Amino acid sequence: MSPNGQMPADQAANSAAPQAPAHTAPPARTMPGHGEVHRHVLVAIVLNKPGVLNRVASLMRARSFNIETLAVSHTDLPEVSRMTLTLRGDDVAVEQAAKQLYRLIDVLKVQDVTSDPTVEHEIALIKVRADDRNRGEVLTLAEMYKAKVVDLAAESLIVEATGTEAEVDALIGLLRGFGIKELVRSGTVVMSRGAGSIEEAVKR
Amino acid sequence: MGTKEGDARTVARNGRSSTATTAETPASDGTDKADQRRERINHTPGAGTERAAAIEAGRREMLTDNLRNQIKSLAERGLTRPRIGADAVCEALLRQGVEVFFGYPGGVVLPFYDVLGDYPELRHVLVRHEQGGAHAADGYARATGKVGVCLGTSGPGATNLVTGIGNAQLDSVPIVAITGNVVGSLLGKDAFQEIDITGITLPCTKHNYLVREANDIPRVFAEAFHIARTGRPGPVHVDLTKDALMGVCTAEHPEVVDLPGFKPTFEGHPRQIRLFAQEIAKARRPVIVAGHGVLIADATNELRELAEKAQIPVVHTLLGVSAMDETHPLSFGFVGMHGWKHANKLIQSADLLIALGMRFDDRVTGHVPTFAPYARIVHVDIDPAEIGKNVAVEIPIVGDVKRVLVALLPQVAQVDPESRAAYLAEIAEWRAESEKTPWHGSGAWRDGQLSADFVVCKIGEASNHDATIVADVGQNQMWAARYAGFRRPNSHISSGGLGTMGFGLPAAMGAAIGRPDKETWAIVGDGGLQMTVQELMTLVQDHVPVKIALLDNHKLGMVRQWQELVYAGNYHSSHLLGPDWIKLAEAYGVAGFRASTPEEVGPAIAAARAVDGPALVHFEIAEQQNVFPMMPAGKGLSDLLEEQFEEPKQ
Numbered sequence: 001m002s003p004n005g006q007m008p009a010d011q012a013a014n015s016a017a018p019q020a021p022a023h024t025a026p027p028a029r030t031m032p033g034h035g036e037v038h039r040h041v042l043v044a045i046v047l048n049k050p051g052v053l054n055r056v057a058s059l060m061r062a063r064s065f066n067i068e069t070l071a072v073s074h075t076d077l078p079e080v081s082r083m084t085l086t087l088r089g090d091d092v093a094v095e096q097a098a099k100q101l102y103r104l105i106d107v108l109k110v111q112d113v114t115s116d117p118t119v120e121h122e123i124a125l126i127k128v129r130a131d132d133r134n135r136g137e138v139l140t141l142a143e144m145y146k147a148k149v150v151d152l153a154a155e156s157l158i159v160e161a162t163g164t165e166a167e168v169d170a171l172i173g174l175l176r177g178f179g180i181k182e183l184v185r186s187g188t189v190v191m192s193r194g195a196g197s198i199e200e201a202v203k204r
Numbered sequence: 205m206g207t208k209e210g211d212a213r214t215v216a217r218n219g220r221s222s223t224a225t226t227a228e229t230p231a232s233d234g235t236d237k238a239d240q241r242r243e244r245i246n247h248t249p250g251a252g253t254e255r256a257a258a259i260e261a262g263r264r265e266m267l268t269d270n271l272r273n274q275i276k277s278l279a280e281r282g283l284t285r286p287r288i289g290a291d292a293v294c295e296a297l298l299r300q301g302v303e304v305f306f307g308y309p310g311g312v313v314l315p316f317y318d319v320l321g322d323y324p325e326l327r328h329v330l331v332r333h334e335q336g337g338a339h340a341a342d343g344y345a346r347a348t349g350k351v352g353v354c355l356g357t358s359g360p361g362a363t364n365l366v367t368g369i370g371n372a373q374l375d376s377v378p379i380v381a382i383t384g385n386v387v388g389s390l391l392g393k394d395a396f397q398e399i400d401i402t403g404i405t406l407p408c409t410k411h412n413y414l415v416r417e418a419n420d421i422p423r424v425f426a427e428a429f430h431i432a433r434t435g436r437p438g439p440v441h442v443d444l445t446k447d448a449l450m451g452v453c454t455a456e457h458p459e460v461v462d463l464p465g466f467k468p469t470f471e472g473h474p475r476q477i478r479l480f481a482q483e484i485a486k487a488r489r490p491v492i493v494a495g496h497g498v499l500i501a502d503a504t505n506e507l508r509e510l511a512e513k514a515q516i517p518v519v520h521t522l523l524g525v526s527a528m529d530e531t532h533p534l535s536f537g538f539v540g541m542h543g544w545k546h547a548n549k550l551i552q553s554a555d556l557l558i559a560l561g562m563r564f565d566d567r568v569t570g571h572v573p574t575f576a577p578y579a580r581i582v583h584v585d586i587d588p589a590e591i592g593k594n595v596a597v598e599i600p601i602v603g604d605v606k607r608v609l610v611a612l613l614p615q616v617a618q619v620d621p622e623s624r625a626a627y628l629a630e631i632a633e634w635r636a637e638s639e640k641t642p643w644h645g646s647g648a649w650r651d652g653q654l655s656a657d658f659v660v661c662k663i664g665e666a667s668n669h670d671a672t673i674v675a676d677v678g679q680n681q682m683w684a685a686r687y688a689g690f691r692r693p694n695s696h697i698s699s700g701g702l703g704t705m706g707f708g709l710p711a712a713m714g715a716a717i718g719r720p721d722k723e724t725w726a727i728v729g730d731g732g733l734q735m736t737v738q739e740l741m742t743l744v745q746d747h748v749p750v751k752i753a754l755l756d757n758h759k760l761g762m763v764r765q766w767q768e769l770v771y772a773g774n775y776h777s778s779h780l781l782g783p784d785w786i787k788l789a790e791a792y793g794v795a796g797f798r799a800s801t802p803e804e805v806g807p808a809i810a811a812a813r814a815v816d817g818p819a820l821v822h823f824e825i826a827e828q829q830n831v832f833p834m835m836p837a838g839k840g841l842s843d844l845l846e847e848q849f850e851e852p853k854q
């Protein structure tokens with residue numbers, strides 16, 4: 001009992017006691033963002049202005065979206081840049097991320113290309129420990145993954161690999177056995193297959 | 205305006221009323237001390253004089269629409285100096301129809317203040333703290349529907365604005381906040397009063413700008429105002445380096461803004477609107493939840509038409525309060541954590557929930573899985589990101605709620621009130637039950653102590669439910685929304701999303717300046733008033749006749765309430781001292797009145813209303829009164845805690 005006798009907590013229950021209406025009720029209301037989590041790939045066309053990257057990154061952080069990779073570059077249009085983001089979340093959460101991106105004045109277009117036919121690539125440079133004894137093995141592996149050796153030294157070499165995130169992951173996994181001294185990945189970039197162009201959609 | 209008239213002293217437009225009152229009015233005991241004091245501090249140049257009246261009339265004249273595009277050039281003002289960035293700022297404000305703004309000077313904005321006097325059409329209100337300036341701009345915007353403007357200097361001036369900017373962001377209020385910054389060459393050098401203010405405001409504005417070139421000012425201001433007021437409104441921050449303000453500006457003001465990335469959707473999709481109409485036709489227990497977006501869109505008439513045509517009861521969010529006249533038979537108060545029980549029951553039993561311009565805040569929904577369990581939901585919102593953000597909905601419609609309703613109305617069949625008779629009768633019964641309290645109306649809570657709801661109710665009545673009522677945050681805010689009785693759109697102003705204590709007084713100042721034709725009351729708590737009380741001085745200096753109702757419970761009441769109900773009465777740090785409020789008010793030159801019993805309430809309100817200028821009424825209310833019902837955190841709209849009534853002791 002509260003000091004001034006107002007409200008015992010057990011008195012709390014007090015139902016609205018509605019009768020179920022005639023028509024079919026929807027199932028228990030779902031809270032968005034609690035579905036199955038997948039990797040999504042978003043492409044954003046943004047104005048090529050200072051600070052835009054900061055705006056995008058700040059929004060993603062503030063709204064707790066989990067960006068895995070982010071690649072930013074020029075396009076053929078001098079006034080716009082292109083960002084490719086990969087992030088994990090359920091469909092609704094990722095759709096929400098895209099809608100939030102649209103709220104930024106400098107964002108022109110956002111597209112979730114996860115289930116579109118696309119060409120998806122990233123580039124990785126992997127500095128691997130390799131000497132006379134095992135250099136051959138490394139080279140064979142690299143070849144199997146269509147990777148190139150772009151630098152060679154007595155005790156190491158640099159492999160340049162391109163491919164989807166999964167392909168690059170696989171090669172890195174195999175090279176790890178030799179000892180990776182240094183690794184850098186560009187983050188995924190994608191482009192839709194066929195004649196359609198997200199850039200053209202932006203041109204007015 | 206007019207620093208040149210600095211020595212013009214005026215007679216205070218005073219008028220302590222001699223209206224008989226049983227309320228204590230300490231300084232009105234025959235001495236003219238307060239009047240003298242007001243006269244002395246009344247140094248607004250020329251205010252109250254014929255000269256000032258002429259300037260004011262001229263100012264209004266200059267601001268009529270057809271003259272707006274003919275803003276006088278410097279030459280036409282008889283000036284030979286070059287046009288600099290600061291001039292472009294003044295011109296831009298005038299072009300945007302700004303007639304008043306709230307600012308505070310400092311080093312880097314002095315170039316601006318140096319030219320401001322050349323633009324007497326622009327009224328500058330010198331606030332006492334930049335936070336007050338931002339809230340005043342916010343209150344002005346909400347009361348008028350126009351863009352509010354505030355200004356501060358670099359560093360601390362800019363950071364002081366941030367709370368007000370964040371407040372406007374969360375409540376979708378159109379303001380343009382201007383700050384100065386150090387000269388461009390010093391940016392990033394940790395110069396004196398340099399702070400990365402655009403970095404700070406980035407996540408709490410709709411958009412922001414750092415301007416380093418005088419010639420960018422015309423374009424940036426045109427964009428800033430366009431963004432602030434278009435689509436879902438919000439704050440835009442413009443940071444100007446000192447050299448941008450001082451540099452020669454040759455750029456013209458653009459007639460149109462070109463923002464390829466900013467194209468809000470106004471028209472609802474016709475197919476969705478058809479579905480909307482079909483849902484209404486099918487529904488047996490429909491309810492409309494009217495949010496702030498209805499007020500923003502100026503869709504209050506369309507809302508009423510829809511309600512009447514299809515006989516649908518209307519409930520409100522906190523920020524939707526005043527969207528529908530509360531005396532209308534289909535208008536049922538606000539929902540949510542501290543909303544009306546009958547309104548919450550309406551939602552919980554509805555088969556169709558029509559959400560108009562509201563964003564399903566967690567104070568509205570409570571535990572989402574139990575929210576509106578039988579309802580299909582139609583959600584109309586201008587911001588696509590709001591749809592499906594907090595609650596999954598069946599019929600999403602992106603668009604301006606006014607245009608959507610205009611398109612919808614012809615497709616909605618006229619419903620015979622008879623066919624809803626049972627439904628409406630049931631709600632009426634719920635309402636009668638939930639509005640019943642043993643003290644509501646009697647004025648006394650326990651043991652004859654003054655009941656806060658009674659005070660608020662009397663203020664509403666005294667002002668004929670036509671005053672703009674601006675709340676602070678806490679229990680006072682909930683009492684204001686529940687009991688004042690709102691009839692006119694935008695007559696209720698409240699800090700909903702950020703819940704900013706200290707909002708009430710400065711926001712009321714802005715609202716009163718924006719709507720001088722309406723009486724303005726600030727309903728504030730003793731905690732909140734102590735956060736921005738210095739704006740009392742601005743009220744006096746600028747003759748802003750805000751009436752302040754201080755609901756003093758000597759407590760951070762809302763905190764105390766939670767401690768009582770959730771933290772087993774562990775009242776840590778919720779008791780606070782306040783000053784002698786009447787003396788404080790008098791010290792500022794504000795008329796002060798006191799009421800401690802129900803009998804004193806009416807006369808004290810009358811006395812404050814009779815003052816020609818600001819006045820404060822110190823209501824000593826019960827210290828332990830809580831706001832009920834209350835939805836505990838994590839619970840749903842059907843789990844309301846309610847007051848346990850006692851027979852009032854007399």
Ligand SMILES: Cc1cc2nc3c(=O)[nH]c(=O)nc-3n(C[C@H](O)[C@H](O)[C@H](O)COP(=O)(O)OP(=O)(O)OC[C@H]3O[C@@H](n4cnc5c(N)ncnc54)[C@H](O)[C@@H]3O)c2cc1C
Pocket residue numbers: 374375376435436437494495496497498500501520521522523524538539540541542543560561562563564565567568584585586587590603604605606677678681699700701702703704762
């Ligand atoms: C102590 C305290 C207690 C509170 N208790 C409650 C409570 O009990 N009940 C309650 O409701 N709230 C309560 N609140 C307030 C709550 O936190 C939210 O601020 C409030 O519910 C938001 O109302 P809203 O969604 O209508 O307005 P906003 O938050 O302003 O949202 C407006 C919505 O309208 C949309 N919109 C804007 N313009 C248009 C247009 N032209 N056309 C269509 N859509 C448009 C916007 O995109 C946005 O989605 C409380 C706050 C405090 C501080």
Ligand SMILES: Cc1ncc(C[n+]2csc(CCOP(=O)(O)OP(=O)(O)O)c2C)c(N)n1
Pocket residue numbers: 676677678679680681703704705706728729730731732733755757759760761762763
């Ligand atoms: C700036 C700020 N600090 C803290 C809070 C948390 N808070 C919400 S209500 C409240 C108590 C308000 O007390 P008072 O102003 O006296 O109003 P009352 O609830 O007593 O009417 C507090 C501390 C807040 N909302 N804003």
Ligand SMILES: [Mg+2]
Pocket residue numbers: 729730731755756757758759760761
């Ligand atoms: Mg208090």
